[in-house]
Amino acid sequence: xxxxxxxxxxxxxxxxxxxxxxxxxxxxxxxxxxxxxxxxxxxxxxxxxxxxxxxxxxxxxxxxxxxxxxxxxxxxxxxxxxxxxxxxxxxxxxxxxxxxxxxxxxxxxxxxxxxxxxxxxxxxxxxxxxxxxxxxxxxxxxxxxxxxxxxxxxxxxxxxxxxxxxxxxxxxxxxxxxxxxxxxxxxxxxxxxxxxxxxxxxxxxxxxxxxxxxxxxxxxxxxxxxxxxxxxxxxxxxxxxxxxxxxxxxxxxxxxxxxxxxxxxxxxxxxxxxxxxxxxxxxxxxxxxxxxxxxxxxxxxxxxxxxxxxxxxxxxxxxxxxxxxxxxxxxxxxxxxxxxxxxxxxxxxxxxxxxxxxxxxxxxxxxxxxxxxxxxxxxxxxxxxxxxxxxxxxxxxxxxxxxxxxxxxxxxxxxxxxxxxxxxxx
Amino acid sequence: xxxxxxxxxxxxxxxxxxxxxxxxxxxxxxxxxxxxxxxxxxxxxxxxxxxxxxxxxxxxxxxxxxxxxxxxxxxxxxxxxxxxxxxxxxxxxxxxxxxxxxxxxxxxxxxxxxxxxxxxxxxxxxxxxxxxxxxxxxxxxxxxxxxxxxxxxxxxxxxxxxxxxxxxxxxxxxxxxxxxxxxxxxxxxxxxxxxxxxxxxxxxxxxxxxxxxxxxxxxxxxxxxxxxxxxxxxxxxxxxxxxxxxxxxxxxxxxxxxxxxxxxxxxxxxxxxxxxxxxxxxxxxxxxxxxxxxxxxxxxxxxxxxxxxxxxxxxxxxxxxxxxxxxxxxxxxxxxxxxxxxxxxxxxxxxxxxxxxxxxxxxxxxxxxxxxxxxxxxxxxxxxxxxxxxxxxxxxxxxxxxxxxxxxxxxxxxxxxxxxxxxxxxxxxxxxx
Numbered sequence: 056x057x058x059x060x061x062x063x064x065x066x067x068x069x070x071x072x073x074x075x076x077x078x079x080x081x082x083x084x085x086x087x088x089x090x091x092x093x094x095x096x097x098x099x100x101x102x103x104x105x106x107x108x109x110x111x112x113x114x115x116x117x118x119x120x121x122x123x124x125x126x127x128x129x130x131x132x133x134x135x136x137x138x139x140x141x142x143x144x145x146x147x148x149x150x151x152x153x154x155x156x157x158x159x160x161x162x163x164x165x166x167x168x169x170x171x172x173x174x175x176x177x178x179x180x181x182x183x184x185x186x187x188x189x190x191x192x193x194x195x196x197x198x199x200x201x202x203x204x205x206x207x208x209x210x211x212x213x214x215x216x217x218x219x220x221x222x223x224x225x226x227x228x229x230x231x232x233x234x235x236x237x238x239x240x241x242x243x244x245x246x247x248x249x250x251x252x253x254x255x256x257x258x259x260x261x262x263x264x265x266x267x268x269x270x271x272x273x274x275x276x277x278x279x280x281x282x283x284x285x286x287x288x289x290x291x292x293x294x295x296x297x298x299x300x301x302x303x304x305x306x307x308x309x310x311x312x313x314x315x316x317x318x319x320x321x322x323x324x325x326x327x328x329x330x331x332x333x334x335x336x337x338x339x340x341x342x343x344x345x346x347x348x349x350x351x352x353x354x355x356x357x358x359x360x361x362x363x364x365x366x367x368x369x370x371x372x373x374x375x376x377x378x379x380x381x382x383x384x385x386x387x388x389x390x391x392x393x394x395x396x397x398x399x400x401x402x403x404x405x406x407x408x409x410x411x412x413x414x415x416x417x418x419x420x421x422x423x424x425x426x427x428x429x430x431x432x433x434x435x436x437x438x439x440x441x442x443x444x445x446x447x448x449x450x451x452x453x454x455x456x457x458x459x460x461x462x463x464x465x466x467x468x469x470x471x472x473x474x475x476x477x478x479x480x481x
Numbered sequence: 482x483x484x485x486x487x488x489x490x491x492x493x494x495x496x497x498x499x500x501x502x503x504x505x506x507x508x509x510x511x512x513x514x515x516x517x518x519x520x521x522x523x524x525x526x527x528x529x530x531x532x533x534x535x536x537x538x539x540x541x542x543x544x545x546x547x548x549x550x551x552x553x554x555x556x557x558x559x560x561x562x563x564x565x566x567x568x569x570x571x572x573x574x575x576x577x578x579x580x581x582x583x584x585x586x587x588x589x590x591x592x593x594x595x596x597x598x599x600x601x602x603x604x605x606x607x608x609x610x611x612x613x614x615x616x617x618x619x620x621x622x623x624x625x626x627x628x629x630x631x632x633x634x635x636x637x638x639x640x641x642x643x644x645x646x647x648x649x650x651x652x653x654x655x656x657x658x659x660x661x662x663x664x665x666x667x668x669x670x671x672x673x674x675x676x677x678x679x680x681x682x683x684x685x686x687x688x689x690x691x692x693x694x695x696x697x698x699x700x701x702x703x704x705x706x707x708x709x710x711x712x713x714x715x716x717x718x719x720x721x722x723x724x725x726x727x728x729x730x731x732x733x734x735x736x737x738x739x740x741x742x743x744x745x746x747x748x749x750x751x752x753x754x755x756x757x758x759x760x761x762x763x764x765x766x767x768x769x770x771x772x773x774x775x776x777x778x779x780x781x782x783x784x785x786x787x788x789x790x791x792x793x794x795x796x797x798x799x800x801x802x803x804x805x806x807x808x809x810x811x812x813x814x815x816x817x818x819x820x821x822x823x824x825x826x827x828x829x830x831x832x833x834x835x836x837x838x839x840x841x842x843x844x845x846x847x848x849x850x851x852x853x854x855x856x857x858x859x860x861x862x863x864x865x866x867x868x869x870x871x872x873x874x875x876x877x878x879x880x881x882x883x884x885x886x887x888x889x890x891x892x893x894x895x896x897x898x899x900x901x902x903x904x905x906x907x908x909x910x911x912x913x914x
Contacts, residue, residue, distance in 0.1 A: 147650070147651070147652055150652060151560065170653075171647065171650060171653060171654070173554050173653020173654070174653065307743040307744070308742050308764060309741050309742040309763050309764065310743070310744075313738075314741070373653075439648065442647065442877070443877070453764065453854050454854070456764070467856060467857070471672075478670070479879070
């Protein structure tokens with residue numbers, strides 16, 4: 056009996072190895088279909104699937120614009136709602152099995168990673184169609200010289216101030232420090248100027264004011280991840296300035312967005328650095344007439360500070376069978392006319408130049424300041440290596456707040472970023 | 482196997498056990514030889530169906546498991562891995578079925594040789610049903626267990642031997658087997674080693690510190706409240722259970738705000754007026770660890786307290802009276818009556834408390850996401866293994882490394898639980914204590 060079992064086991068194992076050597080039959084053809092030559096439209100599909108961010112406010116807008124698209128082209132559009140930060144994972148799982156979308160919505164800094172995973176395909180559009188968008192937004196959506204997304208909205212932060220405490224927006228960093236000096240009374244929880252000073256997203260303007268940079272960028276906009284400028288002289292200078300704010304008690308340790316918003320809404324803070332997303336609550340708390348929005352102060356030499364900007368936009372799935380028409384749908388959703396409507400529906404700043412320069416935005420005093428800052432904003436690097444930057448830099452800012460030597464701390468952070476990039480890239 | 486000597490059966494001697502076994506190598510044929518036609522046909526049909534249905538699936542499954550795909554962008558290593566695992570399961574089932582067929586053919590042949598009469602289909606079926614009934618009941622649970630527990634576990638274990646991270650993530654790229662490389666990296670690469678050692682030692686300190694303290698506090702309170710002289714027992718007990726009643730994540734987030742260095746009530750309203758200075762709860766690893774242990778004690782003691790209170794009620798007062806007669810001191814009564822009673826009855830649940838805290842992701846993550854940062858180390862000051870794994874997977878997309886740490890973690894818990902459960906009384910059979 057035992058012998059028989061063993062025999063059968065051996066037979067089966069042998070079979071397995073024979074099987075393992077076979078593999079599936081298939082033709083070794085390239086997966087990509089031929090690109091469409093210019094001026095020629097590929098055949099229209101019956102329908103396209105688009106994944107939009109899971110936000111009820113925008114539901115009607117999307118239904119309206121996709122209906123227009125259907126009327127124009129005869130292609131029906133199926134809308135599915137998925138939270139933006141889950142879409143990439145879902146595309147990676149649903150794409151290969153054919154259930155993925157043709158078009159989906161992502162912030163531009165995910166493009167590098169999406170590209171690594173082979174999830175996105177370049178946008179198929181002509182010069183004229185792309186000319187309506189802001190250059191910086193197009194740049195943000197480009198990766199290694201190719202455009203991977205149709206820009207939809209840009210967001211950045213600016214200086215928001217309480218007009219009851221600060222009459223006029225500070226123009227230079229020195230002015231800002233003066234306000235801090237004048238108004239700060241930490242024992243009463245009153246502050247002249249507050250920001251999340253341990254969050255690299257917000258400290259970027261100060262780290263780069265004197266010449267710091269994240270990754271060096273060549274003329275085409277390609278990033279060189281081996282050249283990190285976060286511990287150079289300029290960056291150290293910026294870090295020292297931030298440290299001096301802690302040391303002078305202008306900014307308390309342990310500040311986070313909850314505390315910052317709470318204090319500002321209580322009318323205890325002169326000015327804060329925050330994004331468009333904060334405006335609604337601030338207006339509710341201190342009144343529309345009391346809230347001022349200005350671009351970030353300049354350096355004492357008058358150079359504007361570069362804030363980080365994020366661009367959200369439409370990406371074409373690499374698994375889509377109708378990449379051309381998916382691109383067209385993306386372009387349609389964000390065209391000048393629809394961008395205006397979208398701004399009205401959501402209050403965000405579209406990436407279309409005409410709309411940014413239009414009266415609608417220019418005359419809205421709360422968006423005015425953001426729109427102005429957008430000119431100086433630099434898109435967050437969209438290469439996958441950027442993901443390794445946030446944590447070490449955030450940690451470095453904590454050490455700076457604790458009073459460690461900024462140069463030492465920044466050098467350590469850069470070493471850590473480099474080590475992590477190397478560790479993953481091997 | 483009753484032999485009836487009055488009826489000689491000439492065909493019996495002709496029946497050859499070895500022939501039956503050999504024929505049994507093809508499912509069903511051995512049974513035909515034994516003249517169990519229906520049983521044989523069922524086996525033959527099942528075997529053929531299996532081969533026809535699954536041959537191609539197994540083929541691709543094993544091919545994928547060995548190669549993890551060959552065409553970049555077309556093959557999806559994750560899917561192939563899953564198919565491979567399913568193929569393994571199917572193979573195990575098939576081998577089991579196959580072995581059962583062969584063994585059955587041989588066993589029946591032996592019986593026939595010994596003069597056993599082949600039962601009618603009806604008796605055979607009812608015999609089979611009687612024997613198999615308990616197994617039939619267990620089977621759905623087993624199958625569920627295989628797919629819900631074993632399958633994901635196997636997937637994770639296999640991932641630990643691949644190079645799955647951000648830079649070669651499927652579907653765009655193919656994974657590769659890297660053997661024990663990831664395990665060696667944990668030991669050999671300095672930043673990994675330093676982080677692992679410090680996170681691991683803190684995890685152990687945290688597990689033993691927080692859990693032991695919460696049990697000790699619960700025991701103390703339970704014994705005091707159980708004292709005859711205490712009045713308003715019900716009210717006191719209700720109050721003690723309260724921390725359990727509020728969802729833990731709400732409590733932790735409130736505590737996180739309370740402990741804030743500059744704005745938290747603990748520093749500003751308690752320590753500063755009393756002592757004149759505050760403590761760096763959030764920015765100094767030592768104080769962050771202290772705070773987090775205190776919070777866990779607060780969150781965890783009500784459950785143990787409720788447990789102990791219940792057990793204390795069940796200790797007969799005769800024991801204490803007998804001790805009084807013998808002149809036992811308070812300490813002796815506690816040491817030799819109360820403590821053994823309470824601990825033996827609750828040991829398995831207390832062990833659960835330890836393994837729960839070992840993997841207590843909620844409190845670490847909600848309190849300060851494993852912070853504060855520690856210079857020269859990947860993980861934060863209060864990161865335990867599980868929160869570090871979360872960080873590796875969801876912040877840094879280092880899936881294979883996260884799998885490695887998970888395996889180490891799983892083994893720790895398993896070994897710990899295994900030995901402790903075996904030692905505790907609850908798992909010994911009656912009379913073996």
